Every structure is written in structure tokens, then in C-alpha cells.
Amino acid sequence: MKSRKRILKFAWALLAGAILLAVAAWPAGARAACQLGNGIEHVVYxxxxxxxxxxxxPNVPSDLEQMPHLLNFLTQNGTLDAGDHAVLISHTANDILTTQTGLYSDDDGIAVANSFGVFDPSGVGFPSSFFYWTDLVKDITPATMDSTFALTTPSGENVPAPWVPFTRAGCDVGAYSTANIVLERSPFDVAKVFGNPSSQLSESEPQRTNDFIGEAIHCTQGSALCSTANRGVTDTLPSEPDGYMGYQALFGAKYIYPVLGNPNDYNGNPLNSFPGFDPVPAQTLAMVEAMLKKGIPVVFAYIADAHDNQEGHSLSLESTFGPGEAPYVKQLKDYDxxxxxxFANLKSEGIDQTNTLFVFTPDEGDHFVGATPANPGCDGVNTPCTYPTSPVPGVGELDINLNGLAAAAGDSTPFDIHFDDAPTVYVPGQPLPTDPSVxxxxxxxxxxxxxxLHTGSIENLMVAMADPVEESMLHMVTQAIPHARRHLRTSAIPTSSSSRRRPLRAPLRSWAPASPGITATSSPRSRAPLSVSQVRESTISA
Structure with a gap:
């Protein structure tokens, strides 16, 4: 099973059990009052x-211990589940989708993330798992020629959208920087929503991305927020169960910022441009606050991890941090x-735990990859921790060329992999799992x-393997995308990731950029050099 750190989870199941949603359609032009049950007036996710x-x-206070205002709010007002188990294999895209929908990955189509492998006429393609809700696989990567919804049920329908139960109940729904319920890709999503030609599509980059990507308001019928005057557009869900007609949406900071009253983040910077998919709490929480104050009762939002450098060179020249490093502690203080x-601003507006369901949850479930501190007695708060810089950097995952390693061991079978510490293996031509080459x-x-390289020891690279039969038992096989069958799921040592021979086709969002790395000397037999990347997180499965 999966090796995980115990992490924060304010259970999504509580949301399903605590909210009663009316789903009757309302006449066009009429605005329904938002109907949530059990005294709940708002949902903050x-x-x-x-x-x-x-x-x-063990000497360094954890992330939540260094964010006492969040930790105390949870422990004093709600339920803290510290035994969260993410889906297999755990990554940003499929974890967010699972917590938004309540579905295992084999029921939403994204069984591998943050990109997924598809056999196409040229070999193996890796479409990104970050796209808009109604996109087809070929919309993401045309070479696949796959007309299946990327978010697909086992029967081939588009997965029901998570905002629909709320909008049908008369509630507007806001979204900020979260996955798949906002526009994610420019220019394709912009053309799809606004049309080609359109004034929005004609904007140049990066302005077009800043204006239209990453933010959305999905409105109930009759909501003035998504009026034509505010540049609302049809909220299209072509295969939503029971239909979805008469609903509008706003997309992008260009239209959402003025509707919300031109809010600033908590550092005083205007939120008139999307900052990217790695927002810090000062940005995300300010936007959530602005949406709630504007009468948007349900908001989905995302916050970047604190162990990577989200504040830039003003914080540190490092891209990622080990526990107790001074920039890490400083960034957690800013988060807190x-x-x-x-919480103070919301309470002053009468929005608190007495009338609001707050859901705070993590994706993935990573663990620290690196050496022990150079000053082992450090606690981070009183004595900053430092990490070795030679012979290899003491913080960061270890990457290896799996193709080269297999070839050095005498196996010439061609294969491609999904870049991961538990890489999915694809053999061109889709031979059966029982094929001798596989x-x-x-x-x-x-x-x-x-x-x-962090310990100097020689370790077995693979901890465990799963073929498609076992993967199906682990909810990792998508039935409705016929070209997405993989041959083998491997699980590597807890400090490594396997790299493909060519550049990663879909970027791993929220991972720090890789450093040039340091390569160790390769020894005989079927060993290959590992390189240290400045990527702190690593999710391991067995």
C-alpha cells in the first residue's frame, strides 16, 4: 500500500452528510435563494x-504546528482527521478531482496524473491532466485522435460537474486556482468558451492567460453576477445528467475582479490578474473572502505548498526547502x-463556524526527500536547520533514467513512462501483459x-510492481478511454523518480523547477547514476 505522512484532512464526507441540496430547476430569469441545510449558509473548500x-x-514543528491560527481553528471548531489516504497514484490533479467529486480515479478518467499516457498513432502521448471540465482527450493532445471526454465515467459520459448540485440549489459557486472547474489552457479554453474569433482570444500572451485562466464563477439561474452586462457566458455542460440549460458563468480576473469590487490580496496587491496556479494564502484567502462578501456562498480554492519557494528571491535563492530551514519557517509564518x-475578516462579516462549513484538505501526501540536517539538533524555530551542499545537495528527490538503466541491464524492450516516483510503463504497440517482451x-x-546519494547505500530500485489486473483492483484503470491501458506500474525507492528519455510532456504543477543536478559516478552491473533535483515532494506507493 502507500507510504504516507499523516496529513490534514477535514473530511469531505462531512460535506456530503451535512448539506441538503434542492435540485429542482428554477424558471429562467428567476433567482433562487441558496438552499443549504442544517443551518449552513456558506461552504468554503x-x-x-x-x-x-x-x-x-521530530525536532522541527510540523507545517500545521507552525500555522497555529489554522490548526487552532480546526481543533477548536471542527473535526481533524490526521489519517488521510489519497488516491493511487497520488498527485495534484487526480487528488483534487477525487475530493471535488467523491469518485475514485477510475470513475473520473484521470487514473494517472499530472499527465496520463495514451497510445496514439505515433506511439505514446501524455496529455496534461489539467484542462477544463468538458474537454476531450484530443482537445488536450490532438495527436491522440481520441474523442472521449478526458473526465469520463466508465460508460463514456462526461463526469457530472461538482458545481451543479449547488447551482441547481440556487447557489453561485466561485473557484480560484483549483483544477478543472476553471479555464486552464490558453488559447484553447479561451477559444472554446468565448469563441473564435473573439476579442478575448485576440489578446496576446501572457495577458490572455492573466485575464481568463484560473478563476471562475458558476452562477445559478437568474444570478446578476453572471449577467451579459458582466460578460457572463453560457455555462455549457453538454452531457450533464438531467440537462443543464439556462446557466451562466464568468471566467477570468478581467471580469471577476470588477464584479467583486476590485479586491486586493492581504499584502495590498490588486487581484486584477491571475497570479498562476501556485497562489499563496495571502492571495487565495483574500479572493475567497471577496467572493463570500459578494454573496457567493460556495467557494472552491487552492493554496500552493509551503515547502517550495513561493515568494521568490526575496525569500531565498533556493527553490525548495528542508524541514526547519529559515526560509521554510518564514514562509509558514506568512501563511499563518x-x-x-x-478568519478575523470573515468573523467581522458574520461568517464563521456557526454558519459556514469549512473544508481544508491536502492533495498528494508527500514526504521529505533529503539528508539529515548538518546541525542535527536544530529545531527550525530557535535554531534554523541547514543541509549539506556537497557532495550532492542535501534537499531534493533523486532522479534516474529508467530507460538507460534497463538498457544497461541488457533489456532492449522499448518503453515510455509517465514521469513519477512510481512510474507507469507503456510499451509501444500495446502488447498484452503476458507478452514475453513485457x-x-x-x-x-x-x-x-x-x-x-543521500545515504550512500545501494538499494533495490523497485519496491513493488502492479500489472493491469492489480491496478484495476486499486481503482487505477480507466475503462472508457480504450487507448489508455498501461502495462506496468512500478514503485521506486522512497527517494527517487524515474525520468523519460525525452523532456516531460506535461509539466508537474506546483513542483519546484529542477536544478542542474549533480550526477554520481555509475558503478558496474545494472546500476545507473541518480541525479539530485530540487524537487522536495515525492509520493511513494507500493
Whole structure:
């Protein structure tokens, strides 16, 4: 099973059990009052890109311990579930989708993230898992020629959209920087929503992305927020169960910012331009606050992880941090200050735990990858931790060329992989799992070893493997995308990721950029050099 840190989870199941939604359609032009049950007037759903409740280093306070305003709010007013288990294989895209919909990955089509492998006429394609809700696979990567909804049920229908129960109940729904319920890709999503030609599509980059990507308001019928005057457009869901007609939406900061009254973030910067899919709490929480104050009762939002450098060179020249490093502690302090402001501002407006369901949850479930601190007694708060810089950087995952390693072991079977620490293996031509070439490749990979540059020890590279039969039992096989069958899921040592021979086709959002890396000397046999990347998070499955 999966090796995880115990992490924060304010259970999504509570949301399903605590809210009673009226689903009757309302006449066009009439505005229904938002109907939520059990005294709930608002729903605030915030997903972190990883946040830890327990400690990565026993001497260093955990993420939540260093954000006391969030931790105390949860423990004093709600339920704290510190045993969250993310879907397999855990990544930003499929975790957010699962918590938005309540579906395992095999029921929403994104069984592998943050990109997924598809056999196409040229070999294997890797469409991004970040796209708009109604996109087809070929909309993301035309070479696949696959007309299946990327978000697909086992029967091939588009997965029901998570905002629909709320809008049918008379509630407007806001979204900020979260996955798949906002426009994600320019120019394609912009053309799809606004038309081609359109004034929105004619904008140049990066202005077009800043104006229209990453933010949305999905309105109930008759809501003035999404009026034509405010540049609302049809909220199109072509295969939504029971239909979805007469609903409008706003997309992008260009139209949402003025509707909300031109809000600033908590650092005083105007929120008139989308900052990208790595927002800090000062940005996300200020936007959530602005939406709630404008009468949008349901808001989905996302916050970037605190262990990567989200504040830039003003914080540190490092791209990622180990537990207790001074920039990490400083960034967590800034996160905590934003939560303090958020809760205080909402309470002054009469929005608090007495009438609002707050859901805070993490995606993934990463763990620290790196060496022990150079000053082992450090606690981060009083004594900053430092990490070795030589012979290899002491913070960061270890990357390896799996194709080269297999070839060095004498196996010439061609294959491609989804870049991951538990890489999915695709053999061109889609031979059956029982094919001798596939079986040989499994056996070759099972015998691979590599040096762990953080410890100096030689370790088996693979911890476990799963073929499609076992993957199906783990909810990792998508039935409705016929070209998405993989041959093998491997699980690597807890400090490594496997890299493809060519550049990653779909970027891993919220991961720090890789450093040039340091490559160790390769020894004989079927070992290959590992390189250290400045990527702190690593999610391991077995």
C-alpha cells in the first residue's frame, strides 16, 4: 500500500452528510435563494498542495504546528482527521478531482496524473491532466485522435460537474486556482468558451492567460453576477445528467475582479490578474473572502505548498526547502498570518463556524526527500536547520533514467513512462501483459539497483510492481478511454523518480523547477547514476 505522512484532512464526507441540496430547476430569469441545510449558509473548500500535521523531523514543528491560527481553528471548531489516504497514484490533479467529486480515479478518467499516457498513432502521448471540465482527450493532445471526454465515467459520459448540485440549489459557486472547474489552457479554453474569433482570444500572451485562466464563477439561474452586462457566458455542460440549460458563468480576473469590487490580496496587491496556479494564502484567502462578501456562498480554492519557494528571491535563492530551514519557517509564518487575517475578516462579516462549513484538505501526501540536517539538533524555530551542499545537495528527490538503466541491464524492450516516483510503463504497440517482451521487462526492472546519494547505500530500485489486473483492483484503470491501458506500474525507492528519455510532456504543477543536478559516478552491473533535483515532494506507493 502507500507510504504516507499523516496529513490534514477535514473530511469531505462531512460535506456530503451535512448539506441538503434542492435540485429542482428554477424558471429562467428567476433567482433562487441558496438552499443549504442544517443551518449552513456558506461552504468554503480549500485544498493545499500538501501540508503536514505530523513532523518530518521530530525536532522541527510540523507545517500545521507552525500555522497555529489554522490548526487552532480546526481543533477548536471542527473535526481533524490526521489519517488521510489519497488516491493511487497520488498527485495534484487526480487528488483534487477525487475530493471535488467523491469518485475514485477510475470513475473520473484521470487514473494517472499530472499527465496520463495514451497510445496514439505515433506511439505514446501524455496529455496534461489539467484542462477544463468538458474537454476531450484530443482537445488536450490532438495527436491522440481520441474523442472521449478526458473526465469520463466508465460508460463514456462526461463526469457530472461538482458545481451543479449547488447551482441547481440556487447557489453561485466561485473557484480560484483549483483544477478543472476553471479555464486552464490558453488559447484553447479561451477559444472554446468565448469563441473564435473573439476579442478575448485576440489578446496576446501572457495577458490572455492573466485575464481568463484560473478563476471562475458558476452562477445559478437568474444570478446578476453572471449577467451579459458582466460578460457572463453560457455555462455549457453538454452531457450533464438531467440537462443543464439556462446557466451562466464568468471566467477570468478581467471580469471577476470588477464584479467583486476590485479586491486586493492581504499584502495590498490588486487581484486584477491571475497570479498562476501556485497562489499563496495571502492571495487565495483574500479572493475567497471577496467572493463570500459578494454573496457567493460556495467557494472552491487552492493554496500552493509551503515547502517550495513561493515568494521568490526575496525569500531565498533556493527553490525548495528542508524541514526547519529559515526560509521554510518564514514562509509558514506568512501563511499563518494570512489565515489569521482571513478568519478575523470573515468573523467581522458574520461568517464563521456557526454558519459556514469549512473544508481544508491536502492533495498528494508527500514526504521529505533529503539528508539529515548538518546541525542535527536544530529545531527550525530557535535554531534554523541547514543541509549539506556537497557532495550532492542535501534537499531534493533523486532522479534516474529508467530507460538507460534497463538498457544497461541488457533489456532492449522499448518503453515510455509517465514521469513519477512510481512510474507507469507503456510499451509501444500495446502488447498484452503476458507478452514475453513485457514479462522480460518486468523481470529486468525488478532486479535494478541504484545508489541512494543521500545515504550512500545501494538499494533495490523497485519496491513493488502492479500489472493491469492489480491496478484495476486499486481503482487505477480507466475503462472508457480504450487507448489508455498501461502495462506496468512500478514503485521506486522512497527517494527517487524515474525520468523519460525525452523532456516531460506535461509539466508537474506546483513542483519546484529542477536544478542542474549533480550526477554520481555509475558503478558496474545494472546500476545507473541518480541525479539530485530540487524537487522536495515525492509520493511513494507500493
Amino acid at each position: 480549500v485544498e493545499f498542495d500538501n501540508v503536514h500535521f505530523t513532523r518530518d523531523n 498570518t494570512a489565515f489569521e487575517t482571513f 514479462r522480460k521487462l518486468e523481470q529486468t526492472m525488478a532486479g535494478l539497483t541504484a545508489e541512494n
